[in-house]
Amino acid sequence: MTAATPTTPPGPDPLTPVLTRRWLSPRSWSIDTYEQLEGYEALRYALGKDPDRIIQLVKDSGLRGRGGAGFPTGMKWGFIPQGSTGPGAKPKYLVINADEGEPGTCKDIPTMMADPHSLVEGCIITSYAIRANFCAIYVRGEALHCIRRVRHAVEEAYAKGYLGKDILGSGFDLDIVVHAGAGAYICGEETALLDSLEGRRGQPRLKPPFPATAGLYASPTVVNNVETIASVPAIVSGGSDWFRAMGSEKSPGPKIYSVSGHVERPGQYEAPLGITLRQLLELAGGMKDGVPLKFWTPGGSSTPIFTAEHLDVPLDFEGAAAAGSMLGTTAVQVFNETVSVPWAVMKWTQFYKHESCGKCTPCREGTYWLELILERMVRGQGTEGDIETLLDVCDNILGRAFCALGDGATSPITSAIQYFRQEFLDLIAAQPAVAHPDQLAELSGATA
Amino acid sequence: MTLPGGNPEMNAPSAAAPDEVVWEPxxxxxxxxxxxxxxxxxxxxxxxxxxxxxxxxxxxxxxxxxxxxxxxxxxxxxxxxxxxxxxxxxxxxxxxTFYTMYKRTPCGQHLVSVCTNTLCATLGGDDIYGRLKEKLGVGHEETAGEPGTVGSITLEHAECLAACDLAPVLQVNYEFFDNQTVESAEALVDALQAGEKPNPTRGAPLTDFRTVEMELAGVFPDLARSVEGPSVADETLRGARLAADRGWRAPSMPDSPPDLPALPEKK
Known part of the structure; x- marks a missing residue:
């Protein structure tokens, strides 16, 4: 049953700024602004309460992970063993995945730059709930200015007594370290991130055991995305019914949609989960110069592409999946008719090949061959058999790779062939070969 | 199990085995x-x-x-x-050797990273990278000028830099230069080579590659100042501004946080 109090209007507004509600304020990233705008009130309320009831609140809210997979956050926290004996006696850790790098995804970086304290407050409440005394925020190395803002926020929080020993007299201790990555997309995978945080090559671990039992330093660990944790203070302040007044039953809450590409006004739009591309395009001023839409990603390059047929697919976890893709990170990349699908797919495949960590054979070797075949096609030297070969290689990666990177590498290819097979065939038919760079420029429409 | 004739090492050329191996530094x-x-x-x-x-x-x-x-x-x-x-x-x-941000050859005063992932490339990133390569006469992870000297530049093409709403983007020492064109990128590189330090669109005033590497190590020479560098672009605020203009907001929160839910009965 959906929760609706009598004061709740029939439906939420098209945009519902929660995470972005402070972004327009001057120096929104400073603790002064944050505190003026109800900052750290949720923490004051939560400290001293039964931590299990905070976990229950997050479970009731229906908050799902915002890093792409959509795992229920409260359930993840509930997996952490508690107690003074056995596995519960080990130290527990909270690790924030701020290694934003999925092509198209650009929500966590603006969040950390504009409102780092919402993340810090979320970290403190979460650590209290799961009984962790150490939290690491693993920020992508290239996001240097975020690192400054988050580090500065952490220092401000220490100075105000929100971090350190005996926080606000509650007896709860917490240290937060802001850790810079060093340029590896794979570290967005939670177990690779943990290995990286332990000072190793960022390669994924075999699961099980899951991080909840054997995470950082083989201790119980929660790994959550920035947007997930930054949502926690609002959930404490507003309650689960308030949170559920936005979005759908199974995908509740607001979400930052990052609209990029061939639209008039690209940017960050925070809307209730379930908004459609048609509505987003309206908000973003429509297609750039009126050139029609050709294809788009609902949540980054690892989510199968959509076409103009999918304008009305509700962009929540269930809606995107039912239409054959995934919600991912709600990184909506919009491409118009001037863009060659095989070229775009080749570019994405070059990315996966570069970022494959090399640990497992299907992904390491598969992405290598996928790249070569696609580059040959775009060069004008493809054969009809290449399409089947691509699908065959994808079939040998999907479900057989060590982690989701391999699966993600197949998504653009299989979905592109599904919707645009004829374009691949036309490209093959358009032989003889054209010199590589010229054709690339022509196909990309980059000069347009 | 015993291998015929002992074990494989026994077939290797015999070497004088010292009691204790001392590795040369x-x-x-x-x-x-x-x-x-x-x-x-x-x-x-x-x-x-x-x-x-x-x-x-x-x-x-x-x-x-x-x-x-x-x-x-x-x-x-x-x-x-x-x-x-x-x-x-x-x-x-x-x-x-695993991470791309660790460079194994000496870098220039500045590191210029051009995003050439699909979306940036579509909007001009490939052209920008191509032009800079030509202009500087170097390829990926190569340095124009004597590494470390003023105006020396290491060029690289980067994977998605997570600023897609501001595409095409490039970074100088990991500070963002958004919405670039071939011309603006060329002008930027000209300025860097002349020893100037143009302000990034988002980020702190430019320093050099070594200084930002120190910041990445967690040692901030002047955090109070660098943190003030701008971070919001029009694109970042579009949704928030549109909501403010139209009077759209999230449902109102209760005046005080509601009671935390009771725990379900344990079996």
Missing amino acids: VVDDPAVVAPVFDELTRQRTKEIISRYPQPRSALLPLLHLVQSVEGFVSQDGIRYCAEALELTTAEVSAVA
Whole structure:
């Protein structure tokens, strides 16, 4: 049953700024602004309460992970063993995945730059709930200015007594370290991130055991995305019914949609989960110069592409999946008719090949061959058999790779062939070969 | 199980086996490490290690620190990290070679990273990278000018820099220059080569590659100032502004936080 109090209007507004509600304020990233705008009130309320009831609140809210997979956050926290004996006696850790790098995804970086304290407050409440005394925020190395803002926020929080020993007299201790990555997309995978945080090559671990039992330093660990944790203070302040007044039953809450590409006004739009591309395009001023839409990603390059047929697919976890893709990170990349699908797919495949960590054979070797075949096609030297070969290689990666990177590498290819097979065939038919760079420029429409 | 004729090693050419193997140091003169990594660096190293529950977690920051001193990660740098964390040089090398931000050859005063992932490339990123390559006469991870001297530039093409709403983007020393064109990128590189430091669209005033590597190690020379660098572009605020203009907002929160839910009955 959906929760609706009598004061709740029939439906939420098209945009519902929660995470972005402070972004327009001057120096929104400073603790002064944050505190003026109800900052750290949720923490004051939560400290001293039964931590299990905070976990229950997050479970009731229906908050799902915002890093792409959509795992229920409260359930993840509930997996952490508690107690003074056995596995519960080990130290527990909270690790924030701020290694934003999925092509198209650009929500966590603006969040950390504009409102780092919402993340810090979320970290403190979460650590209290799961009984962790150490939290690491693993920020992508290239996001240097975020690192400054988050580090500065952490220092401000220490100075105000929100971090350190005996926080606000509650007896709860917490240290937060802001850790810079060093340029590896794979570290967005939670177990690779943990290995990286332990000072190793960022390669994924075999699961099980899951991080909840054997995470950082083989201790119980929660790994959550920035947007997930930054949502926690609002959930404490507003309650689960308030949170559920936005979005759908199974995908509740607001979400930052990052609209990029061939639209008039690209940017960050925070809307209730379930908004459609048609509505987003309206908000973003429509297609750039009126050139029609050709294809788009609902949540980054690892989510199968959509076409103009999918304008009305509700962009929540269930809606995107039912239409054959995934919600991912709600990184909506919009491409118009001037863009060659095989070229775009080749570019994405070059990315996966570069970022494959090399640990497992299907992904390491598969992405290598996928790249070569696609580059040959775009060069004008493809054969009809290449399409089947691509699908065959994808079939040998999907479900057989060590982690989701391999699966993600197949998504653009299989979905592109599904919707645009004829374009691949036309490209093959358009032989003889054209010199590589010229054709690339022509196909990309980059000069347009 | 016994292999025929003993074991495979017995077939190898016999070598005089000393009782104790003494490995020769990789670097002939150990003293060369000392002056590069001075007392201040050693002090910072200790501070960085002390932040983590386990010392090895400090390896990534320490490699950034090494880059801030050397301008890249040399064998000396590898050995320095290995000594600081009681690891082998092989263990440190394995890490240093895995991550793209650790450079194995000396870098320029500035590192220019052009996003050439699909979306940026579509909007002009490939053209920008192509033009800069031509202009500087270098390829990926190559340096125009004498590394470390004023105006020297290391060029690279980067994967998605997570600023897609501001595409095409490039970074100089990891500070964002948004909504670039071939012309603006060329002008930027001209200025860098002339020793100027144009302000980024988002980020702190430009310094140089070594300084930002120190920041990545977690050592901030002037955080109070650098944190003030701008961060919001029009694109970032579009949704928030549109909501404000139209009077759209999230449902109102209750005046005070509602009671936390009771726990379900345990079996």
